[in-house]
Structure formats: structure tokens, C-alpha cells
Amino acid sequence: MHELSLCQSAVEVIQRQAEQHQVARVTGVWLEIGALSCVEESAVRFSFDRVCRGTVAQGCELHIAIKPAQAWCWDCSQAVEVVSQDARCPVCQGARLRIGNGDMLVVKSIEVE
Ligand SMILES: [Zn+2]
Incomplete structure (x- = not known):
């Protein structure tokens, strides 16, 4: 499952951040x-919940936003966003x-205790 590996890397990013700031719980x-x-x-919700178990992010609240992709319009010559x-x-x-192409999945921010 594609989402599972994306979530795994996301949780790795979160863990690294937590370690750097000596955070016990996300x-x-x-x-x-x-x-x-x-x-x-x-x-993503399903996979994230799975890969979070046993980490600092276990039981955290997950917020997901859909980010539009950047595009360039040749007709009106400007950068626009499309979904x-x-x-x-x-x-x-x-x-x-x-x-x-845009990003697949990025960690925008985390909230810690
Ligand atoms: Zn246009």
C-alpha cells in the first residue's frame, strides 16, 4: 500500500523533530x-494510525488538508492552482x-505537549 510507506516517512520526520526538541509526546x-x-x-488515516503505534505520535490528533497543485496557464500567463x-x-x-506534480504528502506542522 502506497499510503503506508508515505505515512512511515511522515512518522520518521515527526520522530526526528520530537527528538531534536526533546519532546515526549506529539x-x-x-x-x-x-x-x-x-x-x-x-x-492515510488508517496507515498513519498503524505506523504511529509505539511512537511519540501515538494517539495524536491527525489533521489532513488537500493541497492544490501549482499550474501555469498559457492563456492568461499566470500561476494558478488546480485540484x-x-x-x-x-x-x-x-x-x-x-x-x-506537486507534493504527495508532507508534514505541515506538529503540536507537542
Ligand atoms: Zn488562464
Whole structure:
């Protein structure tokens, strides 16, 4: 499962942060999932809960936000944000967009005790 390995790396990031700041317990985690990453929010919740067990982040509150991908519109020449591969420009409705890959899953912030 794709989400499981993403969550594993996320928890590693969290653990490293917690160690650096000598934190005993992480109470909240904010994750961002790229809108075009094909990562399922429900699968992330499930996997995250699993990989958190026995770590500083066990039982923490998980907040997930969907992050739009950056795209460039050739019609109106500006950077825009889109949430699907076949999206149109939200400004001019043009279809000539160059869409970036964006992030799959990033740890935005953590809350500690
Ligand atoms: Zn446009």
C-alpha cells in the first residue's frame, strides 16, 4: 500500500523533530496531501494510525488538508492552482495548463505537549 510507506516517512520526520526538541509526546499532526497525488485520505488515516503505534505520535490528533497543485496557464500567463489533472484555468477557463506534480504528502506542522 502506497499510503503506508508515505505515512512511515511522515512518522520518521515527526520522530526526528520530537527528538531534536526533546519532546515526549506529539498531540497533533497536520498533513498535506497533494490534490493530484492519488493518495486517499481515508487510507492515510488508517496507515498513519498503524505506523504511529509505539511512537511519540501515538494517539495524536491527525489533521489532513488537500493541497492544490501549482499550474501555469498559457492563456492568461499566470500561476494558478488546480485540484485535478483535467482542470481548466480558474481565472480564464482556458485549457492550456502546464500542471506541476506537486507534493504527495508532507508534514505541515506538529503540536507537542
Ligand atoms: Zn488562464
